[in-house]
Amino acid sequence: MATYAYIDNSNIYIEGCRVSAVKKGLAKNIYDAMGSGIVDHTWQLDYGRLYDFLCAEGDVARLWGSPPPGDTFWDMLKRKGFNPTVYDKNFANQEKKVDVAIAHRITKGAYTMMDRTKDEILLVAGDTDYVPVITDLISEGFKVEIAFWDHLARELKEVSTKHIPLNAHHDHLTRK
Numbered sequence: 684m685a686t687y688a689y690i691d692n693s694n695i696y697i698e699g700c701r702v703s704a705v706k707k708g709l710a711k712n713i714y715d716a717m718g719s720g721i722v723d724h725t726w727q728l729d730y731g732r733l734y735d736f737l738c739a740e741g742d743v744a745r746l747w748g749s750p751p752p753g754d755t756f757w758d759m760l761k762r763k764g765f766n767p768t769v770y771d772k773n774f775a776n777q778e779k780k781v782d783v784a785i786a787h788r789i790t791k792g793a794y795t796m797m798d799r800t801k802d803e804i805l806l807v808a809g810d811t812d813y814v815p816v817i818t819d820l821i822s823e824g825f826k827v828e829i830a831f832w833d834h835l836a837r838e839l840k841e842v843s844t845k846h847i848p849l850n851a852h853h854d855h856l857t858r859k
Contacts, residue, residue, distance in 0.1 A: 684801045686742040687792055688734075689785050691808035695733070698809060698832050700726045702853055713834045729858035736852060737805060737830055743796075745788060782812040789816055799824045806843075809835045818842045 701716040703726035710716035789804060797804070804820065806813060809831035817827050821844060829839060830847040840846045849856065 684803070685797075686738060686803050686805050687745075687789075687797060688738055688742060688805040688807060689745055689789050690730075690733075691781060691785055691806075692730075693781065694808045694810060695831070696728050697722065698834070699728050699849075699853070699856070700724065701834075702832050702850055703857075706853065713832075717834075727858040728856055732856050732858075733807070736856065737807065737847070782808075782810070786813060786816040789820070793820055793823075793825055797825070799826075802826075803828060803844075805830060805847075807831065809839060811836045811838050814838055814842055 700722035701710070701713060703723035704710050704716050704721045705713055707723055709723060710719065710721040715721065785806075785808070789806070793799070793804065803826040805828050806817070807830045809829070817829075817839065820827050821842065826844045828845040828847060829835060829843040831839075831849060833848045833850040835846055835848075
C-alpha cells in the first residue's frame with residue numbers, strides 16, 4: 684500500500700498563517716481572520732515535518748506552488764528525485780492554475796499508477812475546487828483523505844473518506 688500525497692502549498696500555508704493569527708490573538712476566531720483578511724505573516728510551515736507527519740517511507744508526495752527558500756520539504760523532495768511543480772505568481776501576486784493542475788494530476792495518477800484496492804490518495808488542501816474530483820474518485824472506489832486545518836470546507840469534508848485535522852499539530856508543523 685502506498686499513499687499518494689498532493690499538497691497545495693499556498694492553500695496549506697496561507698490558512699496556517701490564519702490559524703497562527705488566531706493562536707496569537709490577532710483575530711477572535713478563524714472566521715474573523717478569514718473575513719477580515721488577518722494572517723500572521725511571521726509564521727512558517729515546515730514542509731519536512733508535514734511530510735514526516737503525513738507520509739511513510741515509500742509514499743509519493745507531490746507539491747504545487749511557490750516554494751519558500753531553504754525549506755526542508757523542498758530540499759527532501761529534490762534529494763529523493765521528485766520534481767515539485769512551481770507556478771509563478773501573476774501581476775497581482777496570486778498563483779493561478781494550481782488547483783486545476785493538482786486535480787488533473789490526482790486523476791491521472793489514480794488511473795495510471797494506483798491500485799484502488801490498496802493505495803490511497805491524500806490531498807493537503809481545503810477549498811471546494813477539489814470536490815468534483817474527490818467525489819468522482821470515491822465513486823470509482825478510491826480512498827481519498829484530506830489533511831487540512833480544522834476549518835476545512837464543509838463540503839470537502841463531507842465528500843472525503845477521512846479528514847485529518849491539523850490544528851492540534853500546528854506547533855509541531857511550525858518551522859523553528
